[in-house]
Amino acid sequence: MELSAKYNPAETEDKWYAWWLENKFFHSEPDGREPYTIVIPPPNVTGILHMGHVLNNTLNDVLVRKARMDGKNACWVPGTDHASIATESKVVAKLKAQGINKEDITREEFLRHAWEWKEKHGGIILSQLRKLGASCDWDRTKFTMDPDLSRAVTDTFVYFYNKGYIYRGVRMVNWDPVGLTAVSDEEVIHRDTTSKFYHLRYFISDGHGNPTQEFLTIATTRPETIMADAAICVNPADERYHWLRGKKVLIPLINKEIPVIEDSYVEMDFGTGCLKVTPAHDVNDYEIGLRHNLPVIDIIDDHGRLNEKARILVGEDRFEARRKIEKMLEEAGNLVKVEDYTSPVGYSERTNAVIEPRLSMQWFLRMDALAGDALESVESGKVKLIPDKYRNTYRHWMENVHDWCISRQLWWGQRIPAWYLPDGRYVVSSTAEEALEMAKALMPEIAFEDLRQDEDVLDTWFSSWLWPISVFDPEMPGHPEHTPNRDLSYYYPTNDLVTGPDILFFWVARMIMAGNEFMKDVPFHNVYLTGIVRDKLGRKMSKTLGNSPDPLDLIAKYGADGVRLGMLLCTSAGNDILFDESQVEQGRNFCNKIWNAFRLVSGWKVDGQAGQPSAATVAVKWFGHRLNEAIAEMEDHYGKFRLSDALMGIYRLFWDDFCAWYLELVKPAYGACIDKATYDATLGFFDALLKMIHPFMPFITEELWHDLAPRGGKETIMFQRMPVAGNYDAAFIEDFAMAEEAVVALRAIRQQKNISPKEPLKLRVYGDFPEEVMPAVIKLANIASVETAKSDADSGAELPFMVRTVKMSVPAEGLVDAGKELEKLEADLKYQEEFLAIVRRKLSNEKFVNGAPEKVVAVERKKEADAVSKIESLKASIAALK
RNA sequence: GGGAGCAUAGCUCAGUUGGUUCAGAGCGUCUGCCUUACAAGCAGAGGGUCGGGGGUUCGACUCCCUCUGCUCCCACCA
Numbered sequence: 008m009e010l011s012a013k014y015n016p017a018e019t020e021d022k023w024y025a026w027w028l029e030n031k032f033f034h035s036e037p038d039g040r041e042p043y044t045i046v047i048p049p050p051n052v053t054g055i056l057h058m059g060h061v062l063n064n065t066l067n068d069v070l071v072r073k074a075r076m077d078g079k080n081a082c083w084v085p086g087t088d089h090a091s092i093a094t095e096s097k098v099v100a101k102l103k104a105q106g107i108n109k110e111d112i113t114r115e116e117f118l119r120h121a122w123e124w125k126e127k128h129g130g131i132i133l134s135q136l137r138k139l140g141a142s143c144d145w146d147r148t149k150f151t152m153d154p155d156l157s158r159a160v161t162d163t164f165v166y167f168y169n170k171g172y173i174y175r176g177v178r179m180v181n182w183d184p185v186g187l188t189a190v191s192d193e194e195v196i197h198r199d200t201t202s203k204f205y206h207l208r209y210f211i212s213d214g215h216g217n218p219t220q221e222f223l224t225i226a227t228t229r230p231e232t233i234m235a236d237a238a239i240c241v242n243p244a245d246e247r248y249h250w251l252r253g254k255k256v257l258i259p260l261i262n263k264e265i266p267v268i269e270d271s272y273v274e275m276d277f278g279t280g281c282l283k284v285t286p287a288h289d290v291n292d293y294e295i296g297l298r299h300n301l302p303v304i305d306i307i308d309d310h311g312r313l314n315e316k317a318r319i320l321v322g323e324d325r326f327e328a329r330r331k332i333e334k335m336l337e338e339a340g341n342l343v344k345v346e347d348y349t350s351p352v353g354y355s356e357r358t359n360a361v362i363e364p365r366l367s368m369q370w371f372l373r374m375d376a377l378a379g380d381a382l383e384s385v386e387s388g389k390v391k392l393i394p395d396k397y398r399n400t401y402r403h404w405m406e407n408v409h410d411w412c413i414s415r416q417l418w419w420g421q422r423i424p425a426w427y428l429p430d431g432r433y434v435v436s437s438t439a440e441e442a443l444e445m446a447k448a449l450m451p452e453i454a455f456e457d458l459r460q461d462e463d464v465l466d467t468w469f470s471s472w473l474w475p476i477s478v479f480d481p482e483m484p485g486h487p488e489h490t491p492n493r494d495l496s497y498y499y500p501t502n503d504l505v506t507g508p509d510i511l512f513f514w515v516a517r518m519i520m521a522g523n524e525f526m527k528d529v530p531f532h533n534v535y536l537t538g539i540v541r542d543k544l545g546r547k548m549s550k551t552l553g554n555s556p557d558p559l560d561l562i563a564k565y566g567a568d569g570v571r572l573g574m575l576l577c578t579s580a581g582n583d584i585l586f587d588e589s590q591v592e593q594g595r596n597f598c599n600k601i602w603n604a605f606r607l608v609s610g611w612k613v614d615g616q617a618g619q620p621s622a623a624t625v626a627v628k629w630f631g632h633r634l635n636e637a638i639a640e641m642e643d644h645y646g647k648f649r650l651s652d653a654l655m656g657i658y659r660l661f662w663d664d665f666c667a668w669y670l671e672l673v674k675p676a677y678g679a680c681i682d683k684a685t686y687d688a689t690l691g692f693f694d695a696l697l698k699m700i701h702p703f704m705p706f707i708t709e710e711l712w713h714d715l716a717p718r719g720g721k722e723t724i725m726f727q728r729m730p731v732a733g734n735y736d737a738a739f740i741e742d743f744a745m746a747e748e749a750v751v752a753l754r755a756i757r758q759q760k761n762i763s764p765k766e767p768l769k770l771r772v773y774g775d776f777p778e779e780v781m782p783a784v785i786k787l788a789n790i791a792s793v794e795t796a797k798s799d800a801d802s803g804a805e806l807p808f809m810v811r812t813v814k815m816s817v818p819a820e821g822l823v824d825a826g827k828e829l830e831k832l833e834a835d836l837k838y839q840e841e842f843l844a845i846v847r848r849k850l851s852n853e854k855f856v857n858g859a860p861e862k863v864v865a866v867e868r869k870k871e872a873d874a875v876s877k878i879e880s881l882k883a884s885i886a887a888l889k
Numbered sequence: 890g891g892g893a894g895c896a897u898a899g900c901u902c903a904g905u906u907g908g909u910u911c912a913g914a915g916c917g918u919c920u921g922c923c924u925u926a927c928a929a930g931c932a933g934a935g936g937g938u939c940g941g942g943g944g945u946u947c948g949a950c951u952c953c954c955u956c957u958g959c960u961c962c963c964a965c966c967a
């Protein structure tokens with residue numbers, strides 16, 4: 008069969024993925040083997056694949072495939088997240104485009120649209136993952152809103168409610184006026200934002216609601232909220248304002264009378280020292296209001312517009328109102344001045360809307376006890392964070408945790424299982440039937456129609472924190488007394504989790520909490536935190552910038568193996584990834600290199616009678632040792648989650664050691680046959696290399712592994728055992744390295760002297776060069792004869808070079824440019840002499856000889872001896888030239 | 890404002906408890922090659938006083954202090 012000179016990924020990838028699926032190679036069932044488990048960080052159900060997913064899932068796949076080849080029962084559970092706020096806003100937008108407002112339809116109608124949307128777009132991302140080669144157990148695919156997983160969420164709510172951890176209350180929450188829901192503290196992103204600092208004059212009241220001539224000045228960034236002011240506050244120690252004690256002031260424009268109060272919260276040297284207190288729209292003001300028993304006047308509605316309580320500018324958006332009120336204040340003579348000002352402003356992570364601190368009734372989960380245990384899990388090392396710099400961040404968060412606001416004013420998600428009686432009391436229960444029973448205990452005559460379920464749904468993370476448990480046994484969450492089913496007891500705890508540090512708290516920490524609570528064990532042992540994928544200029548990839556390539560386009564262009572490699576080449580844990588398409592090109596080139604190496608080997612004709620050439624004998628022996636060394640290095644890197652290092656080691660092993668040195672050494676002359684021993688050894692090496700590459704590049708390795716030898720119908724490289732490192736002779740590898748150095752030096756001489764590679768050279772060796780590897784030098788440097796020099800002095804008509812401490816030369820009458828050679832040799836001599844001087848200075852330093860470990864001193868003595876011998880050789884060469 | 894981290898070749902990064910000729914890799918660059926596996930390739934070469942300064946040590950890319958620059962996390966000075 009004639010093989011093309013280029014590897015064609017498109018042809019092979021779909022073929023093998025279909026074959027893997029057909030044979031259910033990714034499917035796992037509990038058995039006697041050691042399990043290796045990963046649960047996917049579930050992507051948004053309606054999401055599409057982006058480069059972050061490529062990174063994450065490639066890493067996951069490498070780990071899973073490696074474990075599979077280590078003989079473990081590997082199980083990678085895929086699935087999707089319902090992503091309540093993100094999905095709901097997409098559906099709202101889609102309906103709006105059709106002329107339907109969410110407000111105008113019922114909850115049931117909306118959910119029907121949402122499910123329709125989910126059926127249509129859900130799972131697209133999972134099919135895209137297949138293109139990437141992800142070896143997920145698709146039979147286990149889960150969705151966080153599957154009925155049984157939803158039930159787990161509800162049960163968890165009931166469990167924590169009964170435990171006294173969940174409470175309902177009016178609190179200051181972060182209100183998202185675009186998403187129309189409260190969000191948790193973690194979903195608020197603070198960004199420095201330029202705004203204005205308004206200095207406003209409030210006149211003192213005469214006691215009857217009329218202004219006097221006296222006034223005070225406050226500074227605020229939010230003049231549109233003055234109508235909600237409940238007081239003006241100064242620091243009790245601020246003597247400038249003692250005269251204000253007991254006075255009342257008038258809110259500009261609406262002339263409402265409010266008291267002046269004192270509270271040490273106010274900083275005297277910030278702003279004017281007078282703070283307007285607006286309990287409804289600022290967290291701190293709310294706290295002050297509580298201390299001073301101030302009324303809460305909420306003038307902003309769900310959409311961020313002023314309501315009728317504002318009295319003026321009713322119906323205006325808060326930012327529009329700010330612009331307008333500035334003018335009104337100016338005209339009324341209350342505006343003193345306006346300064347530019349930069350301060351942190353909270354934005355909604357999902358909708359990017361400016362968060363409105365707002366008082367509302369929400370459900371909360373107490374976090375102190377849960378966080379304490381979760382902190383211990385990491386501190387004790389039961390859960391390892393990689394890289395471990397995140398431990399600090401993690402600890403800080405866990406020690407300063409706030410109660411978790413778990414209710415969301417949305418429809419897409421698990422509805423809160425609280426049922427209200429007509430009198431406002433409520434019961435909490437997993438099912439409506441049970442709720443009715445409980446309600447009857449409170450109010451015997453109550454009917455089902457009288458019960459009203461809470462309108463809110465639960466935060467998405469309230470379902471994803473159960474993920475490592477609920478994908479295996481949805482009966483478990485909320486029921487720690489339940490006996491785990493077969494899957495859960497086999498696969499839990501999972502092994503590794505690969506995710507981004509941005510959801511360390513949202514997700515990772517909370518999974519640890521849920522695991523500790525329901526399983527009395529952590530959900531995973533290693534958390535590998537990836538960086539963010541950025542473009543090569545370091546910018547975050549985003550749709551609006553248009554700097555994010557479509558992974559499917561990349562796969563179409565370079566192949567999935569190439570994309571995987573390109574992604575992995577620049578991936579060290581915890582560091583951001585600067586992604587550049589040229590890396591994918593490099594990945595594709597590597598595919599091609601592997602392909603062509605195979606093409607060479609597959610074309611060989613074997614001669615069973617032929618003896619093994621000495622160069623091949625050296626090569627086979629050397630590569631055997633080198634391979635073992637490389638396997639050991641690879642395992643070491645895997646153990647430390649240094650996957651890009653593991654990959655790079657294999658890359659160089661294949662490209663440099665195997666192709667550039669080994670194959671060149673064993674390659675028979677054109678048209679000639681290869682001996683059986685070398686051929687078999689080569690196939691064995693190729694086989695081992697393909698296995699080592701397989702976790703990184705699953706497709707091309709499966710393809711070539713099948714071409715390498717006849718395979719049975721269901722044989723796959725996926726289940727072959729990863730090569731195990733045997734002993735290797737490091738000294739022999741070093742000897743071979745000397746041969747390599749000699750070859751490089753000889754090639755350099757050819758290039759400098761313009762000698763064709765086809766013209767054989769003579770070689771003269773001074774001193775001890777390892778005899779065994781000489782055939783390698785002879786073959787690769789095209790040496791006609793090797794002569795051992797009798798003395799150190801050469802003839803002058805030679806081109807000398809040093810390989811470590813061994814002097815060699817090419818006798819070359821007529822090619823020697825004495826002047827140039829001399830210059831080179833003298834420069835080298837000078838360097839060596841200086842080096843020797845440094846070493847000797849060290850060795851004559853008693854403190855060094857006595858203080859340094861023996862080993863280090865011995866090394867210095869060796870350096871000294873080597874330098875002395877090199878200097879002698881150089882001097883001999885120089886003398887000869889002169 | 891508090892905390893953490895980073896700074897090594899043109900670019901992206903290794904450098905594991907201070908000590909092998911330790912200043913490295915990949916990519917890029919330069920030079921020469923279409924040599925019958927591969928020009929998506931082969932061969933060869935150049936390139937950094939390890940951000941600045943100080944200190945500890947026989948010895949510092951590595952430990953300490955300081956300065957500069959960048960990044961991230963946390964945070965209720967309106």
